[in-house]
Amino acid sequence: MTSVGEEVQTFRGQVSAGDLGTTLIHEHVFVGHPELDLNLPHPEWHEDRAIETAVEGLERLWDLGVRTVVDLTVLGLGRDVARVRRVAERVRMHLVASTGYYTADVLPAYFQTHGPGLLVGGPDPLLELFVRDIEEGIAGTGIRAGMLKVVTDRQGITPDVRRVMTAAAQAHLRTGVPITTHTHAPSQNGRDQLAFFREHGVAPERLVIGHCGDTEDLDHLRELMDAGATIGMDRFGMEHVLPDDARVATVLALLREGYADRMVLSHDAAFFSRVTPPSWRARHAPHWHMENISRRIVPRLVSGGATEDDLHQLLVLNPARLLTRGPVAHDGEDD
Template identity: 30%
Template sequence: MDPGELGVCDAHDHLFLRSPQLPGQELEDASAARAELAAFRAVGGGSVVQWTPYGMGRRVADLPLLSRATGVHVVCATGLHQVAHYRPELLERLRGGLAGTFVSELTEGIGPSGVRAGLVKVAGGFHGLDAHARWTMTAAAEAHRATGAPIAVHLEMGTGALDVLDLLCGELGVEPHRIVLGHLNRSPDLTIQRQAAGTGAYLAFDGPSRAHHATDWRMPDAVRALADAGFGDRLLIGGDTVVAGARSVDGGPGMPYLLRRVRPRLAVELGEELVGRVFRENPARAFAVEWR
């Protein structure tokens, strides 16, 4: 599809997610996912980028059904999260062939579903990069070079942005504008944020979040500071719903909150014209796949 057809985009969220780090809080209910997408559509939502990577319960076969039923475009991810989210035997099976797995899911499709991923999601560590992060990011860079797909990066507690860029751009040759850095709002260091944006990378601010609520209220100030510094075209906004209780249909803020409350709040800081670009034009550029 043409990137311009994304419409109003939730640039970082999850319809399905499962991890041993979140026992009993899995996002696995397809009916609830459909209701959440429908609620997002009802307040003007046009697309959702699901950052759930390989091995974490993506429910890929359900995504086209949900998209058609609700009229919301859904972008699926390949990639690999931090080591703590996986069984050792699963990671061992991927040794020696991780980049090939990413490329296959981007070009041939994921399993029998045939659904092609649209981005590679990887993750850094807390204020640094361990061997697992370097392995996954090296594979992500190889897959990017083979396919043109963007790379989305989970920054642990919002830290390590410059280390990630040093590796992906400096050592592995990925162009910064093909990288989306997630969770920078969780470490509200305006200097680091400006440095990251200055490379040309995209910055994805997300929330609201119980775990990181202490930084949620700082987000409007951060995006205004970045816009004032000339980086309004680098900003993305997402909801990052990772547990069932965070869905609007289960009593949480969920995806609709992004447009019902976060968007108007940002309009106070940025103005309607720039907010419109943050939700439409920026994600259309950031998630475009430059097929090789």
């Protein structure tokens, strides 16, 4: 009766998928840039203070009923799991780490010389990294990644983005860890991601097409869900992109059509991001934080007709189903 893994990897070890509880599946603890931090320090970044902010924030979030937060800060966004572990050790929240590479266009020069057919050669370092992060742990910490993340932005699937997506598909087929994506909703390139991953043997049911909440084009969203993918309504509070009222209306419309099992809710928020620092967020996106769904969005969904069962499906059952590792390609023992 068991699939390969009903256990989900977190910063504090394995947690049964049934114990994840209310889960925010697309968030960031800290988004940084180590090279810029060395050479162009951000005036709002103070590591110890940021850790206190994150600890306090996650403790408040726990009191609001959230039990698990997936940190989708992968390489390219300043991933530092040793730093996040300082937070994880002090909070009740389950934190899930992730692997992947965040680039909308090109990879760093290292990747242009390392890999099959390239100047220095050897195996593709991306695939090795992704599999090691999932199977052994990230950068010697023993913290194992529970999700793979790739990016397609307005540039579309560039050659380097294709390389990241290929490595993610291969790592997924070896490990069963789900894949989540960043999309540029106006380009509707979730469709291209879905097609790419299907061609590479990834079941749509193991995909979260992210940032779908940025669009109000229901036909596009239905198309992704009808193919089996789950869509990320994952930027609540990013009202500088689309107001929350519009995001709520989209979720309610799709709930009425029976799509409760194909959507997940989150914020894509962060306790600190160099890209949009806390002072900017406070002024321009005051609701863009991890408490927004609990405090403002759930009540609006309920008053719009969402049931307790709908909310349980969106916030508990769907994330648990996705984060459970699926059968792996080389495993013939699956029952």
